[in-house]
Amino acid sequence: METAATLPGWRANLATIAALMARAKNELLRVPGAAIPGVLAPTIFFLGLNGVFGALTQLKGFTTGAYESFIVPVSMLQGAGFTGAAAGVNLARDIEQGWTDRLLVSPAPRWVLLAGAVLAASARALIPATFVLVIALLLGAGWPGIGGLLIAYFMVAAMAAVAACWGSSLALRFKSQSAAPLMQAGMMALILTTTAYAPLLLLQPWMRSVAKVNPVTDVIEAARQGFVGGVSWAETWPGVVALLGLLVVLGAWALREMRRTAA
Amino acid sequence: MSELAVNMRVVRALGMRSIRQTFRRPQLMAPIVVFPTLLLAIQTGGAGGAINLPGFPPVHSFLQFMVAGAMMQSLMLAGNSGGIALAVDIEMGFTDRLFSAPIPRYTIVLGRLAGTAALGFFAALWFLAIALIFGATIHSGVAGALIAIALVTATAMAVGGIGAAIALRTGSASVVQGLFPLVLVVLFLSSAFFPNELMIQPAKAIAEYNPLSFVVEGVRGPIISGIDANELLDAVLAILGIVVLGLALSARALRHRLRVG
């Protein structure tokens, strides 16, 4: 008995990634209110940080007079981190409930299974990012221009992919939703130990040291440039490189964990 | 033994259960301590230059200022966590066991709040230790520390009452858990993280009347400047206000729970 005829490898892989992304959107569309926490958390942070720390712009050396412009890219990236980590939580739930076995027992390559979840998170992160952006613009944040906007969205999508790789690695390692706080806390630490709250020179010495080595600092600066000034390639490429580096490292870890699920 | 003594024994027994439950689940305790500590570190590192702003209260460091806010965040999460634990008891049917026992209903809620108070107490100690380790000083010394611990513990219990009320009303752990963003909202709209005078409108206006701001100032005062009777009185009255609100909501919710089963 012969099994049914199949598509050539690359077409089958693309179709699988698309199908897994389609499944991921069910969570948003078919669970009432599922989108709310992901949108609410970064928005609350944006409004809260703006209302609480807005006076920091009065400090000598602050690069802009409008704190909402300064902080909006941080909140957009926080939304990306939250969304990506949530993808990890969803994977942990799928593992606990046995759904992941269905994927692992299929001939689809492991990287394809991971890519489906990661790309879904990237796409999904654009929703809270847009919500925060609209609120920020209504509150008087500077319009970043088309270039600045596209760069910011690119950073958001890529950051969500990084967060999804992080969350997926933890999900595959611990096989439990109880790892969720670690997924969220890790992203929070990565995104906020940067020039999130203030320019580099106004950070406390220890935070300045951390921010200098934290690759996400470049990501934030790249996403922020349109909101606080003009965009340039010089401000953008470090963020792109940082994200690619994080994707390679965390993606490799996630893939390794996925391959080790049978161990 | 008098009826009151008997009831207090019940409260103690349920309280011990609640405290054991709380401290036996590190994965639930961790977010209550880890997240606020992480945020404390990030905010002091990131926004620490704020102490140079004109009008900022005289402090040795931003950490000294922020410790009270971190305690508030922790106790709010503890209150939420206590509500979740009660909702889980309801979902699992454990509260039915208690309701069918010959004990006054208030002992059930009070016993649960004991766990929340224990978390608040632990949080206060933790953040005072963090502050001291990282070089912040407590202006009023031991007395100031004790006042901070007492206020935080009492507030944890008061906020726990509101968490318990929500748990009794909804009977759903996931609903109580979903209220976590509200914790952040309430904190941001208070003087937990920044002096009220330097906040931006409309957050500033709301923070001025937020009862949590009075509590925070009562906890913060002995740490950064000294013990102020008026500040303390405001804090105590605010806590009492939250207690009354929590009691009223809990009583109503309890009646509802007993009605629907």
Next chain:
Amino acid sequence: MPAIVVEGLERTFDEVLAVRGVDLEVAEGEIFGFLGPNGAGKTTTVRMLTTLLLPTGGRATVAGHDVVKEARSVRASIGVALQEAALDPLMTGRELIRLQATLQGLPGAEGRRRADDLLDRVDLAEAADRRVGTYSGGMQRRLDLAAALVHEPRVLFLDEPTTGLDPVSRKTIWEEVRTLNDEGTTVFLTTQYLEEADQLADNVAIIDRGNIVAEGTPESLKAQIGHPHIQLQLAEGSVAEAEEVCSGIGRLLPPTDAKTILVEVENGAGDIARVVRALDDAGIAVESLELVKPTLDDVFVAKTGHHLPKDEEPEAESEQVEA
């Protein structure tokens, strides 16, 4: 070429040897029953054969491919319905089977056609566009089975496919398994229910505590234990006389009470008529007569010293019996 070959397969978890050197062979086109109680190692073995778990010793090939070195080829050749139906409650039945088709690499149109055919086949066509979360347990198992078949696998693994199902749903699954097998699919079926193994399997291996304790066709395994016996009670007449009559037909067994006669017979039901005729000729009337056959549980007890769990009885039936 055998569909499945297992040689010395082992799996250790920390220091617990869950599967201890299992050897077996499943011929192409057969239904192979893997019978054992909970915790015997059935699911662990299946997870190794379906590449979800790496063996810590031994080797195995499925559909001609090594489960470790050629895992992807194994996955392309097998269909799997695991013990926990791996379903997504938010998806509809149709969406789930189409997703499975995509995972197996089927072209879109072919996948859609197969999904429709399979949903019809497992009697889920009407519920196909409802969310899986609204399905009953039986419907979920049928959907899981349909999803495992979407790419026409050479080998189908069913891990306890009827556990927790009512008798009607169980029989439906059995019929489907037989039909699949008639169409040429090799079926590797794990079960804790002896009746299921007895009814479905061409060959059975019995596993206990990680070891295969017996292997063969259900009939040959039962024959190893002994022949069936006839249990009869007399309406009137002498028991001693009846025993003497029966001893001419088969071997008398120790009676369980003074009024019951047990006689082991070689020809099973064929000897019933002989016994009844012989007793009738001797003027002895029989009140009740039952042919008691050895079961796989008897085989299990003989090999391991303890019983397999019994099938669950539907509550309504036992109430009627009590009334």
